[in-house]
Amino acid sequence: xxxxxxxxxxxxxxxxxxxxxxxxxxxxxxxxxxxxxxxxxxxxxxxxxxxxxxxxxxxxxxxxxxxxxxxxxxxxxxxxxxxxxxxxxxxxxxxxxxxxxxxxxxxxxxxxxxxxxxxxxxxxxxxxxxxxxxxxxxx
Amino acid sequence: xxxxxxxxxxxxxxxxxxxxxxxxxxxxxxxxxxxxxxxxxxxxxxxxxxxxxxxxxxxxxxxxxxxxxxxxxxxxxxxxxxxxxxxxxxxxxxxxxxxxxxxxxxxxxxxxxxxxxxxxxxxxxxxxxxxxxxxxxxx
DNA sequence: ATTTATAATTGACTTTATCAACTAAATTAT
DNA sequence: ATAATTTAGTTGATAAAGTCAATTATAAAT
Numbered sequence: 278x279x280x281x282x283x284x285x286x287x288x289x290x291x292x293x294x295x296x297x298x299x300x301x302x303x304x305x306x307x308x309x310x311x312x313x314x315x316x317x318x319x320x321x322x323x324x325x326x327x328x329x330x331x332x333x334x335x336x337x338x339x340x341x342x343x344x345x346x347x348x349x350x351x352x353x354x355x356x357x358x359x360x361x362x363x364x365x366x367x368x369x370x371x372x373x374x375x376x377x378x379x380x381x382x383x384x385x386x387x388x389x390x391x392x393x394x395x396x397x398x399x400x401x402x403x404x405x406x407x408x409x410x411x412x413x414x415x416x
Numbered sequence: 417x418x419x420x421x422x423x424x425x426x427x428x429x430x431x432x433x434x435x436x437x438x439x440x441x442x443x444x445x446x447x448x449x450x451x452x453x454x455x456x457x458x459x460x461x462x463x464x465x466x467x468x469x470x471x472x473x474x475x476x477x478x479x480x481x482x483x484x485x486x487x488x489x490x491x492x493x494x495x496x497x498x499x500x501x502x503x504x505x506x507x508x509x510x511x512x513x514x515x516x517x518x519x520x521x522x523x524x525x526x527x528x529x530x531x532x533x534x535x536x537x538x539x540x541x542x543x544x545x546x547x548x549x550x551x552x553x554x555x
Numbered sequence: 556a557t558t559t560a561t562a563a564t565t566g567a568c569t570t571t572a573t574c575a576a577c578t579a580a581a582t583t584a585t
Numbered sequence: 586a587t588a589a590t591t592t593a594g595t596t597g598a599t600a601a602a603g604t605c606a607a608t609t610a611t612a613a614a615t
Contacts, residue, residue: 280526280538281430283545285451288427290552291420293472309602312424326562333432338603340564362562362611387419389555390548398544399419405541406422409529413429416528448571465593477572479595501580501593559614564607571602582591 291386298382304375309334309342310351314376317352317366324363351375430525437521443514444488448473448481453515456491456505463502490514 278286292308299306306314309332316331317323325343329336343366346352351372357363368376391399417425431447438445445453448471455470456462464482468475482505485491490511496502507515530538 278542278546280529280542281522282454283542283549284426284430286549287423287545289472290549291423294552294555307601315420324562325564329562333428334602335604336563337565337605340562341602344564360562360612364563383420386552390419390551392551394544394547398540398547401537401540402544402548403417403419403422405533405537406426407417408533408537409541410422410425410429412529412531413433413525416433446570463593464595468593474573475594476574476596479593480571483595499581499593503594557615559612561612562610564609566607567605569602569604571600573600574598575596576598577596578594580591580593582589584589585587 291390294386295379295383298386299379302378302382304378305349306375306379310346311379313342313346314351314368314372314379318368318373318376322357323366324357325366326363328366346372430529433525434522437525438518441517441521443517445514445518449485449490450518452481452485453490453507453511453518457507457512457515461496462505463496464505465502467505485511 295311296308299311312332313328316328320327320331325336325339328334328339328343332339343352343354347354350369352366353369354364354366357365394402434450435447438450451471452467455467459466459470464475464478467473467478467482471478482491482493486493489508491505492508493503493505496504533541
């Protein structure tokens with residue numbers, strides 16, 4: 278199996294499992310919602326533009342996605358004091374609760390993903406994947 | 417960095433690089449085209465239904481994708497002798513030529529991806545990812 | 556002070572994905 | 586054997602996702 282199939286295969290199968298779990302729990306969100314929630318929770322002063330950079334998506338798409346998530350009550354935005362063009366995005370209470378449910382589902386998926394792997398394997402995987410990411414990010 | 421970010425990060429950055437390379441070479445195809453070409457080249461008697469299974473996509477989408485690729489002259493289909501409902505898909509000459517160009521671009525991307533990695537690292541990565549794939553495919 | 560750049564939003568549009576209905580062939584059950 | 590059920594593939598109608606260009610408001614640079 279080539280590297281390409283390996284990388285896309287992993288992403289595809291992980292995505293499929295999350296999708297199934299999210300649908301089964303009727304959480305009413307899609308893959309981009311999930312990725313945004315994670316990023317906003319981890320970035321200290323996340324803006325729409327940060328999402329554009331990190332997700333590699335069009336800014337129009339992100340603007341609509343953020344709008345949608347605000348309407349759904351998962352996010353709140355507030356003007357940045359340092360730059361009035363920027364809107365700082367944070368999770369609302371329900372957004373945080375939602376992320377926690379998702380994280381729980383992901384934890385279960387990762388547990389089955391890692392079944393039978395040694396902690397050395399897991400560490401190696403992350404280390405090697407990190408090297409690959411750095412290589413491509415650089416070029 | 418969590419496992420989720422690692423997996424999706426790798427797929428995202430790889431996809432971005434291929435997209436850029438394919439666009440730069442004006443090959444006129446998208447990600448699904450690429451994946452289909454690879455699968456059809458590797459499966460001995462590939463049908464639309466096999467693509468549905470392997471790609472995890474809706475059969476309507478695959479039907480239209482295959483139609484498109486046939487119209488573009490990259491694929492040919494022929495009725496299966498053993499099951500007249502099935503259409504066996506194979507690469508045409510130009511489909512094969514296209515795949516070879518893509519493979520060359522992927523080879524270059526993978527070369528930069530693997531820069532500085534030992535062959536042991538590469539082997540470990542594939543082995544561990546393979547275990548993960550098996551785990552999720554089973555559950 | 557004026558030009559240039561950046562963050563975000565919106566309109567118009569294309570592409571991609573999904574659901575349901577349908578045809579034809581194969582399989583299973585009666 | 587024939588009737589009922591599955592399966593492979595196609596199509597129509599939509600919905601969702603992604604893209605491009607233009608616009609507004611603010612910030613930074615000249």
